[in-house]
Amino acid sequence: MNGRRMGEEVLEVAGLRVVARGVGTVLVDDVGFALRRGEVVGLIGESGAGKSTVGLAILGYTRPGCAIEGGRILFQGRDIRAMTPPERRALRGASIAYIAQSAAASFNPAMTLFEQISEIPVRHRLMTPAAAKVEAIRLFSELELPDPERFGDRYPHQVSGGQLQRAMAAMAMAAKPDILVFDEPTTALDVTTQVEVLAAFRNLIREHGTAAVYITHDLAVVAQIADHIMVLRHGRTVEHGTADQILREPREPYTRHLVAERLAPHRYRADIVGGEPPLLELQDVVASYHTLPRVIDGVTLDVRRGDTVAVVGESGSGKSTLARVITGLLPREAGAIRFRGETLPPRLRERSRDQLRRVQMIYQMPDVALNSCQTLYEIIGRPVRFYFGRPRAQVRARVRELLALMDLPADFIDRTPPELSGGQKQRVGIARALAAEPDLIICDEVTSALDQLVGEEILGLLRRLQDELGVAYLFITHDLGTVKRIANKVAVMLKGRLVAAGDTARVFAPPLHPYTELLLASVPEMRRDWLDEALVGRQRTVAAVRNAQIELAQ
Template sequence: MSAPRDSVLAIRDLRVVAPNGAVLVDGISLDLPRGEILGLIGESGAGKSTIGLAAMGYGRGGCRIAGGRIELAGTELTASSRPVREAMRGARIAYVAQSAAAAFDPAMRLDRQILETPLQHGLMSAAEARDWMVELFRALQLPDPEGFGRRYPHQVSGGQLQRAMMAMAMSGKPDVLVLDEPTTALDVTTQVEVLALLRDTIRRYGTSALYITHDLAVVAQLADRLMVLRHGREVESGTTAEVLESPREDYTRRLVAERRESLAPAAGVRHDAGETVLDLRNVDAGYGGSLVLQDVSLSVRRGETLAVVGESGSGKSTLARLVAGLLPPARGVVDFRGRPLPGSYRDRDLAGLKSIQMIYQLPDVALNPRQTVGEAIGRPLAFYRGLRGAARREEVARLLALIGLPGDFADRLPGALSGGQNQRVCIARALAAEPDLLICDEVTSALDPLIAEDILRLLRRLQDELGMTYLFITHDLSVVRRLADRTVVMQKGRIVEEGPTATLFETPRAAYTRTLLDSVPELRRDWLDGVLARRVR
């Protein structure tokens, strides 16, 4: 194979198989010219991330490249030795993963990890590398660019850590970036800035990129071309305008239609809520003497969905941790079903622990990699409901069916599942306790739009049938629009606005709320430029 003259990456007839022999990618070919962005679109398990990793000559979790050829910057990776492939990573091609928390060593400062690539590859001097890192921090709008690198991963928010990972990938000034859901963990306001940065950086340095995502509106702002994937095969490809405006295949039309429907007007309250389940009054909370939540008061009624939205660092996840008993309040009152709620989960009885369950933002961190899916779901069944043996296995199978996974997944390890599949396992694990209040912390952020819509339907059905109550923490306002009865908007640890979702979306009072709503990506190519222009004014 010889790549076209202007291609920095060329793949021909790529075939990747899993350790069990399952074909993950089947016959994919693509060319990536210098300075171009190719968007890879498709549902969870379509092979998007597998293709991105294969472009680096790498197979995740024992997967292997069983056929085809990959040429990167003139080097044939499939025929190269392991040292050659490793030398290319970071210097010629770099990867931005979906989960920043899993990408960083928690025991090392950020600057040491970010500087590792340019220094080990000898790409620049230590002083030059540090100056470039600070420049990247500043471009990514990270706080205190000169001092930010001295922090450890746990000392920054999820959105800040995601941007730090982008700086780490760009530290070696690679020819190709593999961007695997790079804005999934970002709030909408930050996402606008990061998208603009990615687009401008790629244009400035002539970098090429594979942009892996399930969000068509996001990729429409950057990608020159799109390739739609399903079950490891190409469905269709073309320019971004062609695929979005005149999709040829039914599957692509479904993806486009779902994204347009997500921008429909908010539905408003769907049912009559019952008595107050959770009540917070004038609550302060924080870490190490520094307050994150300040004077927060809110209530959640039985059978309703209360959404909490805001940008990274606004206190959304801190609020979730407080309710779950992972962080005690410094001041204020927290009542659950009319009684004071102990601040620490260690002080809560079995009924209290069972009543409040949480689905975490990062499934690859939340699941034990050495526990099978059946073991992960079975533990709460045994702990909270006393199920053993055949009864527990039957309930595991029922919960897997409930969240759309086959029963044989019970025998698989998390490493053999996609990110979206692992998130659904986390949902089943939380449902296993039959809770009164389910805290959903970015529950659909790792899912492609079609599966995310299935999960939202499931949550609505459980609410209608069982009277489930949800505290929904998210930065995805399109999800809030479709699911939430009421919405609370947070900024810098305080509530700036709250009310019925339909009212808040149609007539927001606070300027910050208007900025959030203006930052929701729309399925048109000029959307990003329009938002940036309005911000300048």
């Protein structure tokens, strides 16, 4: 550990205050913590809580338009705020390094990984290029990247998302910094990849005795890695304590709420019994893009009235494509889709207005799913006018009714989406879908762009609407927590095929399909020893999945 003493204080932040220049909004106010060598502090909070702002402030940096207005940021006793720009530049990358959420956006696609990873130590004249390369290879093998000797010769697009995220950790570690700032480094990864990356990060921090700040919105993730946890909300500290204390005995109501939400027991919904024919039937459906054959490969699935069917899988499993095939945006190649007993034409254009009305969609990103130039009256009212041809006054009354159903104030009717919060926008998206009075709503990752508590509210709303209106949901998601809470049936997708389907309770109970088991075992739990346990069982499951995939291919 080249003479570094464990437990020595490397960073002290006190009374930190960051404001947005011009408007004067306070982004972070009076935040303070200390970081010792070998220690990890987790910063937890919803979006807008100021986590990333604090993370960047540690590097003496703010986003454009913001300014650090008060407080101290002492790195080994020297105040970063008082440093000259060249001094600060010498510090960044070399002594304090940053790992961003999106590795894909942080690497230059025109340079090999070696070039980019050795850039910091070489530029800061800490190592010769040859030494930097040796160090990079050592880091690659520590991070369990495949073929460490040659891994760095590849370009960023030639490695997977999880590998790139680890390469980013290698880049940050290349100059042997004293502090690492992780900003949501696993949020963009699939759940099964997240486990590996998380384990790699933890080992790296432990072996090098580096101090780290770990920013995330997921308490279960931070439970695996942090010694101390600081909960932020609206730019202020809500609670700060050891990881055990925060997770087991949270003191503040807000923290308790966060912890309780994550620990909420799952009540599997019982299957709806009824002899009526299914609302939507998919039979051996096959679909391809021109460049990718058989993205959906022989999918058979039923949705009954009042059902909530979850389609789960990792990115690239074809779950969103399945939604496109059902709605007709992507015409199916083979197989049949029947809706209320009648066959739906493959193409959107061949479907009748009534067929279109009965299947509606809600999207992941309410920002791009709502036209920001239109008022809520236009957005929600258009389906009412389009499908039912009602006069203007009645449309307005119906929009008000729908807003009330969404728990949105009636005077929002003349607002535009940019004037709403993320959760409110998602409610508008739901209202627009309901305006068509559909039988089936396809929900494509509707909560994944929202904060945890806001997402919970949306799920609660969807459940209430189902009870009141009897609408069926096809729920596309990668979040198994959501599935367990809301779905009575589940379909697990892997590479365009269904590997398991049926009642949620049955699919998620032994005997599990190996892939289902892998997915379930990869969902972080709030226990501090979860990661170690997960890693133990993992290799066997991964091997079983590989075998299952070979079987599928045959």
